[in-house]
Amino acid sequence: MTNRNGKKFKFIDLFAGIGGIRIAFERVGGKCVFTSEWDEPCQVMYEANFGEKPFGDITKVVADEVPDHDILTGGFPCQAFSIIGNKLGFADTRGTLFFDVERILKAKQPKAFLLENVKQLTTHDGGKTFKVILEHLENLGYFIHYKVLNGLDFGVPQKRERIMIVGFKDNYPFEFPKNGAETKTLSNILEPNDQIDKKHFLSDYFRKKLERKLKEQNKKITVRPVVLHENKGGNLGIHPFSCALRANGSYNYLTVNGERRLTPREMLRLQGYPDTFKMVVPDTQVRKQAGNSVVIPKIEAVARAMMQAMNQKPQLHKTAQRNLFNREEKIEKIYAH
Secondary structure, three states: OOOOOOOOOEEEEEOOOOOHHHHHHHHOOOEEEEEEOOOHHHHHHHHHHHOOOOEOOHHHOOHHHOOOOOEEEEOOOOOOOOOOOOOOHHHOOOHHHHHHHHHHHHHHOOOEEEEEEEHHHHOHHHHHHHHHHHHHHHHOOOEEEEEEEEHHHHOOOEEOEEEEEEEEOOOOOOOOOOOOOOOOOHHHHOOOHHHOOHHHEOOHHHHHHHHHHHHHOOOOOOOOOOEEEEOOOOOEEEEOOEEOOOOOOHHHHEEEOOOEOOOHHHHHHHOOOOOOOOOOOOHHHHHHHHHHOOOHHHHHHHHHHHHHHHOOOOOOOOOOOOOOOOHHHHHHHHHHO
């Protein structure tokens, strides 16, 4: 897909991780002209798959030196707002990295942007944090759209809800997509047991412990494949999909059919990565990277919707969310769609 001039659009990939957002935007015709990612194992994976090493610390990026681009993309760090984290928000240095996005937007004035974060960003500090972010983006002259989208609706068997924030310099008729083009089930994701390294299987001790918990909670595995999810309270859920992968905990709290852990390749598949994506770092790092990544088909669907909107004439009447009246009410209703 190209812009109205028939040329490929240019985008930059901030907080790039291992390149999930890049893959999505390249699939709709984009050309990546700049990447930033400070984590060294992620840099290694990124370079192995894209042939270039990302710039490191974004706080050291000189905004005026960033190449010109049409769209800025980034999944800025979410730990500061996550339900798993301590929810310090802007009191956490990782939370303030949003302002590095802001200064690059201010300096380069791209036509559009896409930002992704955990859905808890919308409710952090009673909605005040999200309100500040929206106000800063609006003050840069962008028409803002936002919505929580679930990976389950976009072709991957993973319940992963994330807030998507899209902004345009012009008032384009943009609508978030409701679903993706294809649907993969756990059967499409999981590798055959006989092809999996024995290290991923539960020890007799943990398998018996899990069986005991299932019995105590009066639960049975009646169909396969399923993923068992153990929450903080010890309650076991049995699902035909995976709960959201996490950077550090997924390997321990998710089990396949109560028999084994997810493999690194399976975790990448749950995020929509193709099997051609190279794994060149230790398993522990791949698991962390997968947990921090994005659902590629979901990002691709949003990117495609952005391009479709930008290929239309901007609306002249004031229908966008630049002036967000009753913002708190809008944030409360964000989950109703």
